[in-house]
Amino acid sequence: MSLVASHAPVLAIIIPLLAAPVCAMLRGTTFPWFLTTVISALSFAVSVQILLTVSDTGPISYMLGGWAAPWGIEYVADPLSAFVMLIISGISTGVLLYARESIAKEVPPHQLGLFFSAYLLALAGMMGITVTGDAFNIFVFLEITSLSSYVLIAMGEKADRRALTSAFQYLIIGTIGATFILIGVGLLYMMTGTLNIADIASRFDAIADTRPVRAAVAFLIIGIAIKLAMFPFHVWLPNAYSYAPSIVTAFFAGTATKVSVYLLLRFIFTIFGAEFSFGVVSLSELLMPLGVIAFLSMSTVAIFQTNVKRLLAFSSVAQLGYMTVGIALASEAGLTASILHIFNHAIVKTGLFLSVGCMVFVAGSAYLKDLEGIGSRMPLTTFGFVLGGLALIGVPLTPGFVSKWYLVMATLERGDFLGYALTAGMLLSSLLAVIYIWRVVEVAYFRPAPADAEAREAPLSLLIPTWIFIIGSFYFGIQTTVNVGFAEKAASFLMGGL
Amino acid sequence: MFAIETHVALAILIPLLGAIGIALAGKAPNIRETVTLVTAGLLFANVLTIVPHVLAGEVLVYELAAILPGLSLTLNVEPLGMTFAVVASSLWIVNSVYSIGYMRGNKENKQTRFYICFAIALSATMGIAFAGNLLTLFVFYEVLTLSTYPLVTHKGNEAALKGGRIYLGILISTSIGLLLPAIIWVWVETGTLDFTKGGILAGHFGPVASGILLFLFMYGIGKAALMPIHRWLPSAMVAPTPVSALLHAVAVVKAGVFSVLKVSIYIFGVDFLASVNTLEILTWIASFTLIAASVIAMTKDNLKARLAYSTVSQLAYIVLAASLATPMAMTGGALQIVMHAFGKITLFFCAGAIYTAVKKTEISDMRGLGRQMPVTFIAFFIGALSIIGIPPLGGSWSKFYIMLGAVEADQLFVLGVLLISSLLNIGYLMPIVIRGFFYPPLGSSDPKVAVGQEISFLSRDKIREAPILCVLPPAFTAMMCIVLFLFIDPIYQMILPIVLP
Secondary structure, three states, X not given: OOHHHHOHHHHHHHHHHHHHHHHHHOOOOOHXXXXXXXXXXXXXXXXXXXXXXXXXXXXXXXXXXXXXXOOOOEEEEOHHHHHHHHHHHHHHHHHHHHHHHHHHHHOOHHHHXXXXXXXXXXXXXXXXXXXXXXXHXXXXXXXXXXXXXXXXXXXXXXXOOHHHHHHHHHHHHHHHHHHHHHHHHHHHHHHHOOOEHHHHHHHHHXXXXXXXXXXXXXXXXXXXXXXXXXXXXXXHHHHHHHHOOHHHHHHHHHHHHHHHHHHHHHHHHHHHOHHXXXXXXXXXXXXXXXXXHHHHHHHHHHHOOOEHHHHHHHHHHHHHHHHHHHHHOOOHHHHHHHHHHHHXXXXXXXXXXHHHHHHHHHHOOOEHHHOOOHHHHOHHHHHHHHHHHHHHHOOOOOHHHHHHHHHHHHHHHXXXXXXXXXXXXXXXXXXXXXXXXXXXXXXXXXXXXXXXXXXXXXXXXXXXXXXXXXXXXXXXHHOOHHHHHHHHHHHHHHHHOO | OOXXXXXXXXXXXHHHHHHHHHHHOOOOHHHHHHHHHHHHHHHHXXXXXXXXXXXXXXXXXXXXXXXXXXXXXXXXXXXXXXXXXXXXXXXXXXXXXXHHHHHHHOOOOOHHHHHHHHHXXXXXXXXXXXXXEHHHHHHHHHHHHHHHHHHHXXXXXXXXXXXXXXXXXXXXXXXXXXXXXXHHHHHHHHOOOEOOOOOOOOOOOOHHHHHHHHHHHHHHOHHHOOOOOOOHHHHHHHOOHHHHHHHHHXXXXXXXXXXXXXXXXXXXXXXXXXXXXXXHHHHHHHHHHHHHHHHHHHHOOEHHHHHHHHHHXXXXXXXXXXXXXXXXXXXXXXXXXXXXXXXXHHHHHHHHHHHHHHOOOEHHHOOOHHHHOHHHHHHHHHHHHHHHOOOOOOHHHHHHHHHHHHHHOOOOHHHHHHHHHHHHHHHHHHHHHHHHHHOOOOOOOOOOOOOOOOOOOOOHHHOOOOOHHHHHHHHHHHHHHHHHHHOHHHHHHHHHHHHOO
């Protein structure tokens, strides 16, 4: 193994972390963007490398500073974390390709260096959460991510002052969530005397039936649920997504909540163990109703939105509901569906937010009333949006269909009444998706454009990355060996391993 | 030229390439229309090259993409699909000629988008015809729904928007809400979705489950327009007439009933289907749809609306045939796909020709119009007779075999239903022709003539037909209704092997 390859797990984090302060010192509009893009691409390359190695040879463990595991900090890249790292860095790189012209319009030029340095920190934080094998380290990276994301969201302030209140709202709610996670980790440390995840897991069974551990589980699950925007803790998400700069929304929609889903998986399956989580404390009974309510109620709420970004944000909460239900099914099929949907939804939603970003770039607003007739003003962008919307509905040949197929298969596999009811609920929710997507389509194509509106496409630097995501999502909807393969591998690892 | 499997794949590809060509030639209407016609011709020739191989009983399989592990988009040609493909691709040529006449005659806008969507819809239709498993069928079924939406809403006004909403709403919600779970259910229980002769369900589904599954399929395939989910079909009549003609008489609705037959024959299997205990309910529902739609058709004064309800009724014949679950009935259902396609497209072509020539849509305004447009009205007359099922027109064969099937299944009341329906058909189709020829035009009256001194009110100088491109196609398809009566045997021989055990 070469020097680079042997340090791969830590490189994926160190590179963006170290580049962030450098970026903060850069001035101008091009340099900070260029550096960030290169760094993110490097991180992506390393992630690909890690994923390939992991799927060939099994999990990689990396000792930070050479200190052996239970005492030092360990980084573990297993099939799940490697897959999520790939998603995060891939989405980040794609969004950055789009960022240059888009962000220059939304953030004052003198703040660009700081903006991109916050972006790099968020990236480093998310990658860190995913790869670390240390419970306290998770909290540290979580805080890095959260703090930088408050900044990034608040940067939408130039376009809409409401970005400030929504960032503040997220700050308050997010901090509560992070604190809960910290309390949970603290309780686990108190009971086991270790912070290493593998170590906690191996001692967990002995102390599982104690009150502090129960409390720890409660704190951790609620804390993660808040960061995940699980219903009913989702209030912060629509605000934050609506008012943040376009690329921040696109980046977070594809990654931030997905990382929290990863955390949920990690704690439930690796640390607590499936038997404890679903047998002893029966988390299913908590997660299942919340997930179902999430996708039914949030899809309904999305129908009544007047702002397309907000509409998509509510749809995101609904989609997170699908992932939650997938986890709560506590079967390998459900888990596969859930992990698969992390990937599929990330690529689809990012593409959608990017195309809305194009509309905002040209039309200056994401409100439906300002997007009337946008279909004839910006044909390529709007058509991209429609294709992305179809993926959200779950039309065949899109990744949304593949996710739905696996989810329905997992629910039908139960063969009981609950399974059939869940199937019906999910299909109902995708019909609600038809309605909210088609509201946009009708406004875009059937309303006449305002008289003073100019017919102009978004610049190519925005259009091309958007279409990369759109076409990419169709690729992963037709040729599913990659995403399904890795998701299955991760699921069977979680169920079988540890 | 290529391996024969490649020709199967080309059937999907040719219209898609045509769509790209149409898009590129969008600025030059003459070249664009040439591309459409050439594509349609190529597709038809391509489909014809496959026919002899199917007749010889070859197995033609082409895998497009592995969409899920163990499940791929596969094309597999069998006689039923072959028949459907030949019908759809041959009528596309006729319809393209007609479209050009109609769209130019009415100076419609966004014609490039119109021809592109048409080509994509045809590609999807070929995919449905040649689908090798349920997943492939489902994929192309959805593509067909989505690619026809812009055609239905072509006019872009409030009515089009509303019609489009109902169209998409019903078709998508039934397919995602009922058909998809049915497919996944079959997959979970049997582990395969391949269309297999004799069906795949036997031994995997119990009496209750199979009863439910039958209805998931029959209502999931919303394009078959079984009541009460038929509303989309009349709504879709806001589309320009060529769209109504090809898509709502041939491709879309036929894709629906074709899927019904395909599922009945290759998923349930004729024998297993006959043992499903809810089958008789389906027979009753289909019978009800058949008669109720005819009755509604009589109340409609708008010609296209009347034809739409007539289509709902005629589609129910095929569902009825499937629900009888006997070889003869299935054959009759398959023949009905062909016969109704030629008959109904003739009627729609005539409706469009009338609209193009005199901008009339209501039947009550069409008095005496036959004297002005005799070719159109004669074609309409022939098409109508075929729909009614009177020899020597093709439509009589399908009714004949369905009746045989009803006797075979021992469901004699079906004979009565078919009889009443045929009478109703006469009741709502013939008045149009009678008004056209025997009534004086609006605002005038014929001179009284003594018995034995009758004169013809047809005169050469009063004839003002629609543009020639709008008149030739219905004349041609009306001729085909007669030809099909005489040359039924090859089609019959092709279909028979798949329904016999």
